[in-house]
Amino acid sequence: MKPMVRNSSNLIQDRKVVKKIKDGELKIAIYGLGHVGAPLAAVWLRAGAHVIGVDSSKNVLAEARKGRTVIPEPNVNEAFRNGIDTERFKLYDDPVKASRDSYFKMICVPVLSHNQELSADLRAVSDVATMIGKGLKKNDIVSLNPSVPPGTTEDIVIPIIERESGLSVKSDFCMIYNPERIYEGRAIADIENNYPAILSSLGPNSAQLAYTIYSLIFKKGVLILKSIRTAEAEKLFEGVYRDVNIALANELAKFCEVAGIDFWQARDAANSQPYCHIHKAGIGVGGACIPVYPQFVLDVANKMNVLCEVTNISRSINDGMPSYCVRQAIKLLKFSDLPKSKVTILGLAFRGDVSDTRLSPTYVVITELQKFGIKNIRIHDPFVSNDPNLLKYYNVSLTSDLKKAVKDSDLIILSTDHQEYKKLGKKLIGNIPVYDGRGLLDRNLVNKTKILTIGQGDIKIT
Numbered sequence: 001m002k003p004m005v006r007n008s009s010n011l012i013q014d015r016k017v018v019k020k021i022k023d024g025e026l027k028i029a030i031y032g033l034g035h036v037g038a039p040l041a042a043v044w045l046r047a048g049a050h051v052i053g054v055d056s057s058k059n060v061l062a063e064a065r066k067g068r069t070v071i072p073e074p075n076v077n078e079a080f081r082n083g084i085d086t087e088r089f090k091l092y093d094d095p096v097k098a099s100r101d102s103y104f105k106m107i108c109v110p111v112l113s114h115n116q117e118l119s120a121d122l123r124a125v126s127d128v129a130t131m132i133g134k135g136l137k138k139n140d141i142v143s144l145n146p147s148v149p150p151g152t153t154e155d156i157v158i159p160i161i162e163r164e165s166g167l168s169v170k171s172d173f174c175m176i177y178n179p180e181r182i183y184e185g186r187a188i189a190d191i192e193n194n195y196p197a198i199l200s201s202l203g204p205n206s207a208q209l210a211y212t213i214y215s216l217i218f219k220k221g222v223l224i225l226k227s228i229r230t231a232e233a234e235k236l237f238e239g240v241y242r243d244v245n246i247a248l249a250n251e252l253a254k255f256c257e258v259a260g261i262d263f264w265q266a267r268d269a270a271n272s273q274p275y276c277h278i279h280k281a282g283i284g285v286g287g288a289c290i291p292v293y294p295q296f297v298l299d300v301a302n303k304m305n306v307l308c309e310v311t312n313i314s315r316s317i318n319d320g321m322p323s324y325c326v327r328q329a330i331k332l333l334k335f336s337d338l339p340k341s342k343v344t345i346l347g348l349a350f351r352g353d354v355s356d357t358r359l360s361p362t363y364v365v366i367t368e369l370q371k372f373g374i375k376n377i378r379i380h381d382p383f384v385s386n387d388p389n390l391l392k393y394y395n396v397s398l399t400s401d402l403k404k405a406v407k408d409s410d411l412i413i414l415s416t417d418h419q420e421y422k423k424l425g426k427k428l429i430g431n432i433p434v435y436d437g438r439g440l441l442d443r444n445l446v447n448k449t450k451i452l453t454i455g456q457g458d459i460k461i462t
C-alpha cells in the first residue's frame with residue numbers, strides 16, 4: 001500500500017478542495033441511487049457537500065425529489081430531505097449535464113445482468129461512462145464504485161471516457177477505482193465509521209486528490225493501492241473469502257448431520273480459539289455480491305487458463321444447498337402426501353432483516369419443492385411486501401401476516417434469518433414440523449420433536 005506523504009503544500013491544497021466542496025463550487029454527481037448510490041449520496045450530503053443525483057429510473061428520481069430513497073436504509077431519507085431543504089441536493093435526468101455541472105462523478109450502477117446470470121454485465125457502467133465522458137472537463141475526477149472483474153476500469157471505462165471527452169487520463173482528468181464495502185442495513189455507518197476507503201487512481205496528482213476527498217468522509221482513513229487492477233481484485237477477494245468459508249461451514253454441517261454431531265455447538269467452541277472463524281451454515285448464499293464475485297474471478301481465470309479450484313468448488317457446494325435442504329426438510333412429511341402438502345417458507349430476502357431479494361436462495365427452494373410435486377406454497381417475509389415475479393414465475397403467494405402464513409401448514413421451512421423468526425413459539429406453530437435452514441431457532445421454544453435444524457444430527461422425529 002502506498003502511504004500518503006503529507007507536506008505543507010498537500011495540506012494547503014487539501015484545505016482548498018475541502019472548502020470548495022463545502023461551498024458547492026465543486027459538486028459531486030452520483031450516478032445510480034440504489035443500494036450503494038443512495039447511501040453514498042447521503043454520506044456526502046451529511047458531510048456538507050452539494051450533490052447531484054442521477055438515475056435512469058423515473059421513480060427513483062421522483063422519490064428522491066420528495067426526499068425519499070426507494071431502498072430502505074437507516075438515515076438516508078433524513079439526509080435526502082435535509083439536502084433538498086438546504087438546496088444542496090439536486091436530481092437530474094440529464095446525465096451529460098450532471099457531468100458538466102459536477103467536478104467529482106461517482107459511478108454506482110449495477111454490473112449484475114438482469115437475467116441474473118452471474119457474469120458481469122457492463123452495459124450500465126459503459127452507458128454512464130459515455131455520458132460522463134460527453135460532459136467531462138479538464139481536471140474533473142471520475143470514480144468507479146461497483147465490484148467489477150479486474151481490468152474493467154483501465155480496459156473499458158477509461159477508453160470510453162477518453163473517446164467521448166477527447167481528454168486523456170495521463171494529463172487531463174483523474175480516474176479512481178473505489179470499491180464500495182457496505183453491508184445493507186448499516187451502509188452509512190460502514191462508509192463513515194467502520195472501514196477505511198480502498199482506492200487506486202490514475203491521472204495527474206490523482207492519489208493526492210483522492211486522498212483529500214475521501215478523507216472527508218471515511219473516518220477510518222484511506223488505503224491507496226498501487227494499481228487499479230489490485231483494488232478491483234481486493235473487493236472480489238472479500239466476496240470469495242466469504243463464499244469459500246460458507247462452503248466449508250456447509251460441508252461441515254452436512255458431515256455433522258450424518259455423524260450425529262451438533263454443528264452449531266462445535267462451531268461455537270471451535271471459534272473460541274482466535275485462529276478459527278467457522279462461518280454459519282445455511283440454506284443458500286444469495287444477494288448481488290457473494291455469489292457473484294467468485295464468478296468474476298472465475299471468468300477472468302478461465303480466460304487465462306488459471307485453475308481456481310477452491311473458488312469453483314465452493315460455488316458448487318453453496319449452489320447445491322437449497323436443493324440439499326429441501327431434501328432434508330421433506331423428510332418431515334410423508335412421501336406419499338407430498339403433492340397435497342402445504343408448505344410455508346419463512347423469508348424471501350436473501351438474508352436476515354433486509355428487503356433485498358436479489359438471487360435469494362428462497363427462489364431455488366420454491367423450485368426444488370415444486371420438483372417434488374408440492375404446489376401449495378406460501379411465502380412470508382416481514383420486509384418484502386411485494387414481488388410480482390413470485391406469482392408470475394412461481395405461482396406462489398407472499399404475505400407479511402405470519403399467522404396467516406403458517407395456518408394449516410404441513411411444513412414450515414425457515415429460509416431467511418430475520419430476527420423476528422426467533423420469536424416463533426409453540427403457540428404459533430403448534431404441531432407443524434419445522435425445518436430450520438439457518439440454525440436460528442431455539443429448539444426448546446418450538447416443538448422439540450418436530451424440528452430439523454441444518455447441521456444438527458441428533459434428530460428424533462415423531
Ligand SMILES: NC(=O)c1ccc[n+]([C@@H]2O[C@H](COP(=O)([O-])OP(=O)(O)OC[C@H]3O[C@@H](n4cnc5c(N)ncnc54)[C@H](O)[C@@H]3O)[C@@H](O)[C@H]2O)c1
Nearest residue numbers: 032033034035036055056057109110111124127146147180
Ligand atoms: N448492494 C450492496 O450492498 C453492494 C455492496 C457493495 C458493492 N455493491 C456493488 O455496487 C453495484 C451497484 O449495486 P446496487 O446494489 O446499488 O444496485 P441497485 O440495483 O440497488 O441500484 C442501481 C441504481 O442504478 C440505476 N441505474 C441503472 N442503470 C443506470 C444507468 N445507465 N444510468 C443511471 N442510473 C442507472 C438503477 O435505476 C438503480 O436505481 C453492484 O453492481 C455491486 O457490485 C453493492
